[in-house]
Amino acid sequence: MKKYIIILLCFFTFAFAIQENLFTVPENFPQPVYDFSKNPLTEHKILLGRTLFYDPILSKNNTISCENCHSPFAAFTHIDHALSHGIHDSIGIRNSPALMNLAWQKSFMWDGAVPNLDMQALAPISHPAEMGSTINEVVEKLNASEKYRNLFYNAYEDSAATGEKTLKCIAQFMLTLVSADAKYDKVMRKELSFTAQEANGYLLFQKNCASCHTEPLFFNGNFENNGLPMDSVLKDLGRMKVTSNNSDSLKFKVPSLRNIEYSYPYMHDGRFKKLSEVLNHYTNGIHLSKTLAPQLQQAIILTSNEKVDIINFLLTLSDKDFVFNPKYRYPK
Amino acid sequence: MYQLENGNDVKFEMLKFYISNIQLLQNNVTVFTAPNSFYLIDVSDTTSQNIFLNLNQETAFNQVRFNLGIDSTTNVGGAMGGDLDPTKGMYWTWQSGYINFKMEGTCNICPAPKHNFEFHLGGYQHPFNSLQKIELHTTTKNNCRIVLDIHKFFTAIDLAKQAPIMSACAEAVTLSQYLANCFSIP
Numbered sequence: 001m002k003k004y005i006i007i008l009l010c011f012f013t014f015a016f017a018i019q020e021n022l023f024t025v026p027e028n029f030p031q032p033v034y035d036f037s038k039n040p041l042t043e044h045k046i047l048l049g050r051t052l053f054y055d056p057i058l059s060k061n062n063t064i065s066c067e068n069c070h071s072p073f074a075a076f077t078h079i080d081h082a083l084s085h086g087i088h089d090s091i092g093i094r095n096s097p098a099l100m101n102l103a104w105q106k107s108f109m110w111d112g113a114v115p116n117l118d119m120q121a122l123a124p125i126s127h128p129a130e131m132g133s134t135i136n137e138v139v140e141k142l143n144a145s146e147k148y149r150n151l152f153y154n155a156y157e158d159s160a161a162t163g164e165k166t167l168k169c170i171a172q173f174m175l176t177l178v179s180a181d182a183k184y185d186k187v188m189r190k191e192l193s194f195t196a197q198e199a200n201g202y203l204l205f206q207k208n209c210a211s212c213h214t215e216p217l218f219f220n221g222n223f224e225n226n227g228l229p230m231d232s233v234l235k236d237l238g239r240m241k242v243t244s245n246n247s248d249s250l251k252f253k254v255p256s257l258r259n260i261e262y263s264y265p266y267m268h269d270g271r272f273k274k275l276s277e278v279l280n281h282y283t284n285g286i287h288l289s290k291t292l293a294p295q296l297q298q299a300i301i302l303t304s305n306e307k308v309d310i311i312n313f314l315l316t317l318s319d320k321d322f323v324f325n326p327k328y329r330y331p332k
Numbered sequence: 333m334y335q336l337e338n339g340n341d342v343k344f345e346m347l348k349f350y351i352s353n354i355q356l357l358q359n360n361v362t363v364f365t366a367p368n369s370f371y372l373i374d375v376s377d378t379t380s381q382n383i384f385l386n387l388n389q390e391t392a393f394n395q396v397r398f399n400l401g402i403d404s405t406t407n408v409g410g411a412m413g414g415d416l417d418p419t420k421g422m423y424w425t426w427q428s429g430y431i432n433f434k435m436e437g438t439c440n441i442c443p444a445p446k447h448n449f450e451f452h453l454g455g456y457q458h459p460f461n462s463l464q465k466i467e468l469h470t471t472t473k474n475n476c477r478i479v480l481d482i483h484k485f486f487t488a489i490d491l492a493k494q495a496p497i498m499s500a501c502a503e504a505v506t507l508s509q510y511l512a513n514c515f516s517i518p
Contacts, residue, residue, distance in 0.1 A: 035409075035410070038409070038410050039410060039411075113426060113427040113428060114427075114428045115407070115408040115428055116408050116409065116410045116411075116428070117410070118410035118411035119410065119411060119418070119423075119425075119428050122418055122423065122425040122428070123425050123426050123428075125425070126425040126426070127425075127426060135418050135419050135425075136419045136421070139419055162413060162417055162419065163411070163413075163417040163418040163419035163420075164411045164412055164413035164416075164417050164418070165411075165413075167411040167418065168410070168411045171410075171411070241427075242427055243457070244460070244501065
C-alpha cells in the first residue's frame with residue numbers, strides 16, 4: 001500500500017512538471033484568463049496544433065495556412081500588409097493582429113467578436129476572404145489524411161478528428177506563444193537597465209499611453225475609439241458591429257505593444273507604416289467624435305525629441321527570442 | 333410540407349434546435365437534474381428526438397423544465413464536443429455563439445430570393461439573449477411526450493413580410509419567444 005502511494009505521488013509530480021514546462025506564467029505577468037483545466041496542454045496536442053497552424057489544409061483549396069497572415073518573424077502578423085490577403089487573393093477589411101500572450105486575452109479579433117481562444121480559428125477558416133472553408137470540410141480532410149490520423153492518435157489515443165479536438169489543439173499551440181523576454185522584461189527583472197533615452201521614453205509612455213496599453217501586457221482588454229477617422233471605403237464601425245450599440249461605434253480592441261517593431265503596419269486597418277506616424281496621430285491627428293476615448297479628449301503634447309524617446313522605449317518591447325524561437329516554427 | 337391557413341404551402345428543408353439543462357420537478361421542487369444535458373434535436377433524424385434520462389423508477393414529477401438554446405456560460409466556454417461540436421453547423425463563426433434554433437425552407441409568399449425563409453436564431457449577450465426557459469406540466473409517469481407545434485409559430489409571424497434572420501438581434505429574441513410558446517405536453 002505504501003509503495004502504491006509513493007508511485008502515485010511521483011506520477012503527479014512528473015505530470016505537473018510537464019505542464020509547467022509547456023506553459024509558464026512569467027514572473028512579472030498576472031494569472032492567465034484562459035481556463036487550462038478544460039484543455040490541458042500536452043506535447044502531442046501542441047505539436048498537432050502547430051502542424052495545423054502551418055498547414056494550408058485548413059483552407060478550401062489548400063492554399064492558405066494560418067501562417068500566411070501570422071508569420072513568426074513578424075510577431076505572428078502579416079508584415080507589410082495593411083490588409084491581409086486570403087484565398088484567391090481576396091482582401092479583408094482589417095489588419096491581421098499579432099499573436100502573442102493570448103492566454104491573457106478576454107476576447108479575440110479587433111471587435112472582440114470571439115469570446116474564447118478555442119473558437120477563434122473558426123472565423124478565418126470559414127471567412128470567404130480568408131480560408132473560405134468550413135470546419136466540417138477541414139475535419140473531413142483531416143480524417144482522410146494518414147499523417148493527421150497518426151497525430152490525432154498520439155494526442156488523443158483516438159485517430160478520429162473532430163471539430164472540438166481540432167480547435168482545441170490549434171488553441172494549445174497559440175497558448176504557447178508567450179512573449180515575456182524583451183529588454184523591458186529584463187529591466188523589470190533588474191538584469192539590465194534602460195538607456196537615458198529609453199528611461200525618459202518609459203516615463204513619457206507611463207504618463208501618456210499606459211492607461212490603455214497597460215503594463216506588463218501592454219493592453220487593457222478594453223475597446224476604445226483612438227481618434228482615427230473612419231476609412232470611407234472600409235466603413236468599419238468596429239465593436240458596434242458586435243454589440244449593435246451606438247456607444248461602441250468606432251471602438252476597436254486595444255492591441256498589445258509588445259514586439260511592435262516587428263508587427264508593422266499599425267492600427268486596425270494598417271493605415272500607419274511607421275511608429276512616428278502613430279505618435280503624430282496621437283499628438284496631431286485625433287479626430288473628435290462622440291465615442292472618443294476619454295484619455296484622448298485632452299490633447300497629448302510631445303516634442304519631437306520626446307517622441308523619439310518614446311519610440312526608443314517601444315523598441316525595448318522587442319523580444320528576439322520570441323520571434324526567432326524554433327519551437328514556434330514550422331514543425332520538421 | 334405543411335399548409336398555412338391562407339392555403340400557401342410551407343416546405344421545410346431544415347429544422348434543428350438545442351434543448352438543454354433538463355430538470356424535473358414535483359410541486360416546484362427539483363427532483364432530477366440531467367447533468368451536462370445538451371441535445372441537438374433534428375427533425376430529419378428521428379433518433380435525435382428521443383432523450384433518455386437516467387432516473388429512479390420511484391422519482392415522481394409533474395413539471396418539466398428545459399432551455400430552448402444554449403446558455404451564455406457554455407457559449408463562452410471554449411470548444412465542446414458531441415452535440416455541441418461546431419461541425420454540427422449550429423455555431424456562428426464570424427461573430428461567435430451557438431445558433432439555438434435553425435429553420436430553413438420555402439414558401440411562395442416569402443419575399444426573399446427563391447422564396448426562402450431562413451431563421452437562425454441565437455445570441456447570448458444582453459440585450460439579445462435569445463435563450464428561452466420553458467416549463468411544462470405533465471401527468472405522465474414514464475414517457476413524457478413533448479410536442480413542438482410549429483403551426484403556432486407560423487401563425488405568430490407573417491411569412492410574407494418576415495425577413496431572414498441570421499444574427500443576434502431583437503427580432504431573433506422575439507421569434508425565439510414565439511417558439512417557446514409552441515412547446516406543450518398534450
